[in-house]
Amino acid sequence: MKKYNVAILGATGAVGQEMLKVLGERNFPYGELKLLASKRSAGEEVEFQGKKFVIEEATENSFENINVVLCAAENYISEALSPAAVKAGAVVIDNSSAFRLNDDVPLVVPEVNPEDVKNHKGIIANPNCSTIIALTALNELNKYAKINRMVVSTFQAVSGAGVNGIKELDQQISDINSGKTVEIKTFAHQIAYNVIPQIGDFDEMGYSQEEMKMQNEGRKIFHNPDLKVNCTCVRVPVYRSHSESITIETEKEITPEKARELLANADGVKLVDDPASKKYPMPLDTSNQDLIYVGRVRKDISQDNSLVLWCCGDQVRKGAATNAVQIAEVLVKENLI
Numbered sequence: 001m002k003k004y005n006v007a008i009l010g011a012t013g014a015v016g017q018e019m020l021k022v023l024g025e026r027n028f029p030y031g032e033l034k035l036l037a038s039k040r041s042a043g044e045e046v047e048f049q050g051k052k053f054v055i056e057e058a059t060e061n062s063f064e065n066i067n068v069v070l071c072a073a074e075n076y077i078s079e080a081l082s083p084a085a086v087k088a089g090a091v092v093i094d095n096s097s098a099f100r101l102n103d104d105v106p107l108v109v110p111e112v113n114p115e116d117v118k119n120h121k122g123i124i125a126n127p128n129c130s131t132i133i134a135l136t137a138l139n140e141l142n143k144y145a146k147i148n149r150m151v152v153s154t155f156q157a158v159s160g161a162g163v164n165g166i167k168e169l170d171q172q173i174s175d176i177n178s179g180k181t182v183e184i185k186t187f188a189h190q191i192a193y194n195v196i197p198q199i200g201d202f203d204e205m206g207y208s209q210e211e212m213k214m215q216n217e218g219r220k221i222f223h224n225p226d227l228k229v230n231c232t233c234v235r236v237p238v239y240r241s242h243s244e245s246i247t248i249e250t251e252k253e254i255t256p257e258k259a260r261e262l263l264a265n266a267d268g269v270k271l272v273d274d275p276a277s278k279k280y281p282m283p284l285d286t287s288n289q290d291l292i293y294v295g296r297v298r299k300d301i302s303q304d305n306s307l308v309l310w311c312c313g314d315q316v317r318k319g320a321a322t323n324a325v326q327i328a329e330v331l332v333k334e335n336l337i
């Protein structure tokens with residue numbers, strides 16, 4: 001079997017560490033494996049599949065002989081290093097938001113628009129985590145009856161802000177329980193025992209950057225430039241898995257029964273919808289795996305052709321690492337690397 005040399009850029013981060021796990025779990029046919037991070041982590045050892053790997057400092061010269069770069073670093077790092085990786089002949093699958101809306105960069109959720117990878121020019125973008133979760137959940141409904149409008153509220157786990165987000169919740173809980181003063185570094189306010197209706201900076205309309213991604217990226221992935229989305233993103237003191245309350249308005253009616261039938265057979269989705277038995281998706285049940293759980297499916301009683309649903313998914317997995325590895329698998333299958 002042909003092997004592909006893989007580099008993970010940001011290998012010590014929340015997403016990078018998960019990428020390594022997912023490569024192993026899905027038996028991705030990797031040959032050479034390079035783990036890249038900042039100078040701070042260079043020299044650290046990581047054990048993977050019985051072998052020791054040493055973290056290297058990422059530089060423009062890190063990508064010789066690499067076929068695929070799984071990039072899990074901030075925008076400015078991806079902007080600085082992805083072009084060098086492409087120049088060296090690699091395909092970059094980028095988790096940052098740096099290139100997502102560029103015309104020559106496919107933005108791909110493999111369950112929804114895998115064919116878009118064909119137009120890549122070296123960089124393929126992984127969408128925003130909440131957007132991946134919502135669109136995976138909605139794909140079959142959108143195919144049955146085009147979605148014209150979405151109203152979304154997200155409840156986003158602290159790991160969405162990386163390893164520092166996890167540390168901050170841990171630290172604040174421990175400080176509060178031992179009567180110490182709470183320190184705030186990563187989030188705008190105390191996150192322990194709180195919810196914060198801000199993820200990213202606000203624009204002049206009052207929407208945060210994170211909130212606008214659902215519309216801007218959703219339009220590109222669904223190939224629907226007229227899709228209208230109104231989104232509110234909230235950080236909650238949950239470690240893993242984002243939850244979303246979603247209302248969709250469709251071009252023709254989808255009854256809740258039909259929606260459940262479509263969701264029960266949707267790729268990447270698990271229907272958990274039995275409220276009478278207290279069964280619905282919750283982050284504690286959806287973490288460390290890849291399915292997007294959907295439930296609480298019901299008619300929107302406030303307007304026609306509208307449905308309300310609730311979904312949860314592990315944003316470090318399907319919302320980031322797994323989606324990226326799935327894109328690499330499409331490239332392999334289509335002989336595009």
Ligand SMILES: NC(=O)C1=CN([C@@H]2O[C@H](COP(=O)(O)OP(=O)(O)OC[C@H]3O[C@@H](n4cnc5c(N)ncnc54)[C@H](OP(=O)(O)O)[C@@H]3O)[C@@H](O)[C@H]2O)C=CC1
Nearest residue numbers: 010012013014015037038041072073095096129160162163
């Ligand atoms: N967390 C999530 O759920 C999701 C994250 N994303 C996106 O994925 C990317 C990574 O996020 P996440 O894993 O959460 O972040 P983390 O903060 O957990 O990890 C950041 C990674 O970037 C590395 N890094 C920092 N500075 C440099 C540098 N100068 N050169 C090379 N590498 C560097 C860090 O290495 P070191 O340890 O050495 O500092 C670390 O490996 C971001 O673009 C984020 O927006 C997308 C979807 C979901």
Ligand SMILES: N[C@@H](CC(=O)OP(=O)(O)O)C(=O)O
Nearest residue numbers: 095096097128129156160161
């Ligand atoms: N901002 C998301 C995670 C993320 O990194 O998104 P993006 O890749 O769109 O910046 C969160 O905090 O939960």
